[in-house]
Amino acid sequence: GRPGADADDVVARVTLPRGVTHAPDAVVPGTDGCTADAGGREVLCRLGRLPAGTTRPVQLNVRVAGALDRSAEIRVTGAGAAETRASVRVVASSANLTPVWSGIGDLDVTEVGAPLLVCRYGAQVPCPSVHRPHDNNGLDMQPLDDAAPPGPRADVPVSSQTTLALPAGRPVVWAGLYWSGVRAPGDGWSAELGTARLRAPDGTWTDVRAPADAITRVDDSGRSYYPSAVDVTDVVARGGAGAWALADVAVADGRSDPEPTYYAGWSLVVVHGTQAADGASVTVHAGGAWIGRATAAPAFAFVAEAGTRARIGVVAWEGDRGSGDDRLSLSGVGALTPLRWDGTAVAGGGSRSNAFDSTATGWRYANALGVDAKGFEEVVLASDVGTLTPTTSADQYLIGVVTVRTVAPDGVSAP
Incomplete structure (x- = not known):
């Protein structure tokens, strides 16, 4: 898209690693507009219009089945903006044992x-x-x-x-x-x-x-x-x-x-x-x-x-x-x-x-x-x-x- 242009219909697609699923019913509310597929691992967050130069924080609540050290993959698209990809490390403990490698x-x-x-x-x-x-x-x-x-x-x-x-x-x-x-x-x-x-x-x-x-x-x-x-x-x-x-x-x-x-x-x-x-x-x-x-x-x-x-x-x-x-x-x-x-x-x-x-x-x-x-x-x-x-x-x-x-x-x- 054009440098400095607004982005329309922004969507963040999050692929959660095995053992991690979307938890929309968490006590702390997550970002509105985020829904998951039937398996709970593919999440779409529809963020709408983002003016140029602004940021939009997204909180995605998840449920973890056990100890793990893996990555969630993120892909953000929107009309008038270049596609962006990123990954976020997900580390969880169990029984006081935490993944160290x-x-x-x-x-x-x-x-x-x-x-x-x-x-x-x-x-x-x-x-x-x-x-x-x-x-x-x-x-x-x-x-x-x-x-x-x-x-x-x-x-x-x-x-x-x-x-x-x-x-x-x-x-x-x-x-x-x-x-x-x-x-x-x-x-x-x-x-x-x-x-x-x-x-x-x-x-x-x-x-x-x-x-x-x-x-x-x-x-x-x-x-x-x-x-x-x-x-x-x-x-x-x-x-x-x-x-x-x-x-x-x-x-x-x-x-x-x-x-x-x-x-x-x-x-x-x-x-x-x-x-x-x-x-x-x-x-x-x-x-x-x-x-x-x-x-x-x-x-x-x-x-x-x-x-x-x-x-x-x-x-x-x-x-x-x-x-x-x-x-x-x-x-x-x-x-x-x-x-x-x-x-x-x-x-x-x-x-x-x-x-x-x-x-x-x-x-x-x-x-x-x-x-x-x-x-x-x-x-x-x-x-x-x-x-x-x-x-x-x-x-x-x-x-x-x-x-x-x-x-x-x-x-x-x-x-």
Whole structure:
């Protein structure tokens, strides 16, 4: 149209992503003149005449089915004006877990981890219990320091390492570092909650700092649990596969708990491959979902496509090897089967009735004494919204990360 001319019959066409629908009945009124098709994802807002040089704000109320990180596409047309296109990012949380990274392409995701406290029996550290179905609860949990960095240390020095395995030739697209610990009401912390030192396979140490607003959780006995998280994509992309180590995070500086449940540990979550317009969809959700005996289990909903193959992964803290009846159930599927220490689900595989059993892929022992970093057997989604429900009858644990990788039957994931 002519520069500076008025625009007539202006229409904004909004295509909402899967899992998001128009909500005209929301408490806060939306812009008049916006109507959706029967599916609720294609919305037309008829804005009428717009004088040259003016703007017209549009509020579109929507309903979100679950956690997602996708884009709404907008196309604006009008007589006397050039067509305009834009996109708006839509991010939604569920069960206190928020998408922190999402992508599509030739992508896969892996979780590895290790404890920072291990049991002691006499002079043996770790004690023989790391090989057997024993818990951190009641054991003499002591600092592990088997990858000690140079320079000043925390008040309670801790360090451990895990092995990150990546297929040859696949670049790191995204990586997140997570760590956690617990203290009793009478204990202090050995360091700042958001500080840590990360060592790459070539031996290079990097100081990392998580946001200062880390949230602690308190259980029914007054114990404080914290999760910390930081994006380490650049560091892991340079370092690649191999033995990674973490050192000197905050751990309990005492042992005052009359019913000890001490743990501390860490994990790397790594997405690898190449991004493209289609292929597998990978989303990493992070936060802190507390599952305890005295609280209702939070249901985590995520948006995908019915019929797609889905691989779920978790990072969780304080799960017990010896306690049963911890389940991670998916709507339309049932309880998921955890992969074992070596990443398999064959003989000696995980139990659906003990989903959070202290299995940390990459660590040198099968029992990680309070640290879970692993995947579950692939399943087929029964609907466009998958709901994960963690439950327990005796244990309590903190879920810090849920990863979701989906692939449609034809290999192309829908946006």
